[in-house]
Amino acid sequence: SLRCSQNSNLCCRKDYYVDFRDIGWNDWIIKPEGYQINYCVGQCPLHVAGSPGMASSFHTAVFNLVKANNIQASGHSCCVPTRRRPLSVLYFDRNSNIVKTDIPDMIVDACGCS
């Protein structure tokens, strides 16, 4: 998947790390110290519709449909997360118990065009 850079406005993954100290939550979240709140941003012109950041059979299928039906820009394709991973958190609850849990689908790993 593309990581966002200055010289492209195509669909890509923008990385952003939130440190729990910066938001004053490090007193109740024991581990980790922070996490990546990445997000997807950028254009999805028709010629890349359906591509999760690299050529794939789904993209070819969508592209052929666009050509065969001569679809103008009626519908549009969006830049969305295509792969996420869990975040393991250790924190104090309000009774000062320590709770450990894995939060599924918490971190965006890859972006692509729907």
Next chain:
Amino acid sequence: AAAEPRCPSCGAGAERRLLEEAAKRQLLEKLRLRERPRLAHAVPRAAVARAVRRLQAAGARRGPDAEERGYEIISFAEPEPTSPSGMGLQFQFTHTQDQDVHILQAQLWLYLQVPRDLVANLTLSIFLAGGDGDTVGGNRMLLSERRLSAKGSGWRTFSLMPALRSFFRGERRTLRLELESRGDRGDVVATVNATHSHQPFLVAEAKVREPGHRVAKR
């Protein structure tokens, strides 16, 4: 947020604030918390470090399962002020009503203080005290009873299953345990060292079925 034109770096500040607020909202929502917890009392770092080592030693790893979420919880005991035997422990739990909690295992960690010159066996009994429902003989139910060879003081673990399973299904948030230790000659030989450095704690592993996840019964 619209970046203020006169201050190009403000855009970065606005984006940063936006993402930090988004991170807070996402964490609270995924942890099913209405607001960030305000700790009832601080837990000594040494107790936290020891307890986290137990969690790692347990090594219970589970893949993220959307149907059922895995939790491990460590609850530190508070002295039970009304305990007749003077060896009462109290644990506080909260879970949201619509969560379907299944306890997979629950272990009590106690630091038993045994007089050095004593070489004998002792029996340690753990009762679920107080509350309604399944009680035997007065208002308590035997959870665990074990004969221990009293080889000096140290940490001991006691499984509290399957009796504790029903506790977590109930509404109760306060778990009260009564401990009794009897030596072979009938005298009380072991005490629980509940000072901060040896605070007793309970390690429980649970699966929680999130509301709305109705498995179609076939």
